[in-house]
Amino acid sequence: MFCxxxxxxxxxxxxxxxxxxxxxxxxNFTRYFEWSDNKKVGNFIIYVVGKNENxxxxxxxxxxxxxxxxxxxxxxxxxxxDPSISAQIIYLLSDVSKSIPEVTSKSxxxxxxxxxxTHNACKTGSSINFVVxxxxxxxxxxxxxxxxxxxxxxxDFKALAINIE
Numbered sequence: 622m623f624c625x626x627x628x629x630x631x632x633x634x635x636x637x638x639x640x641x642x643x644x645x646x647x648x649n650f651t652r653y654f655e656w657s658d659n660k661k662v663g664n665f666i667i668y669v670v671g672k673n674e675n676x677x678x679x680x681x682x683x684x685x686x687x688x689x690x691x692x693x694x695x696x697x698x699x700x701x702x703d704p705s706i707s708a709q710i711i712y713l714l715s716d717v718s719k720s721i722p723e724v725t726s727k728s729x730x731x732x733x734x735x736x737x738x739t740h741n742a743c744k745t746g747s748s749i750n751f752v753v754x755x756x757x758x759x760x761x762x763x764x765x766x767x768x769x770x771x772x773x774x775x776x777d778f779k780a781l782a783i784n785i786e
Contacts, residue, residue, distance in 0.1 A: 626664065639758050642740075643751060647710060650734060650749065651689045651704035653778040657732040657771065660709050664695035670724070671701050671714025710734045713747070721745045725766070732771040743785040748772065752783070761785045 647667060667680060671770055677698050684694035689709075702713075702720050704727045706756055709735055713721055718739035725735055725746030735747045742750035743763035752762040762782035768773060783784075 639712040639751075639753075640675040640679045640721065640729045642758050643676055644683050644703040644743060646751070646758070647680065647712065647736065648683055648687060648689075648694075650710065650736070652765075653774050654734060655773040656714060657710060660664045660705070660732050661690065661692065665689040666695050666697055666706070666708040667710045667712065668697045668699075668706050668708035669712045669714065672700055673714050676714075676749070707731075709734060713738075713742075715739045718742065721747055725770070729769055734767070734772060735770065749782075750785075754783075759783060 625656060626742055638688075649777075651665065667684075670679065679697060680696045684696055687694060697708065699706070700717075701713075702717065709732070711728065712725060713724060713735065715738050717739060721735070721737055721742055722745055728735060734749065736749040736751070737743075737747040738751040743761045743766065746766060748763055750763075750765040752759055752761055761784070762773050762779060763785045764774075764779060
């Protein structure tokens with residue numbers, strides 16, 4: 622009986638244990654950046670590129686409870702980058718990391734925060750990159766990439782991150 626109960630509580634093999642933490646980080650990023658006026662109209666869109674059903678579920682749960690300013694949060698997801706989707710945050714999962722240069726070039730100056738989760742993402746165009754250090758989820762930040770994207774933030778945010786220049 623104990624074996625059956627323990628099997629019920631095991632996570633699926635593809636479960637990302639950091640999904641909930643990443644969702645909260647993404648939401649908190651919305652408070653540290655100054656969004657242009659055209660990004661303050663309609664829904665606040667977080668566009669996830671790649672496959673991570675656990676993260677999408679966590680983001681949708683968060684979006685049902687929270688807002689960015691007076692904007693509802695809308696989660697969009699596709700397996701490949703679609704440049705026709707206008708979003709405030711584009712999150713590139715590790716399985717689509719090769720598209721970081723394309724996404725950053727097509728988003729340059731549009732006030733879109735590019736977030737990734739792969740080695741050297743901040744050096745290839747991402748403004749923020751999730752990393753795991755000593756079993757803790759942290760993030761790198763490249764201010765010059767954020768400026769190129771048309772975003773502004775304060776020094777408080779820079780103090781929270783591992784800074785990459």
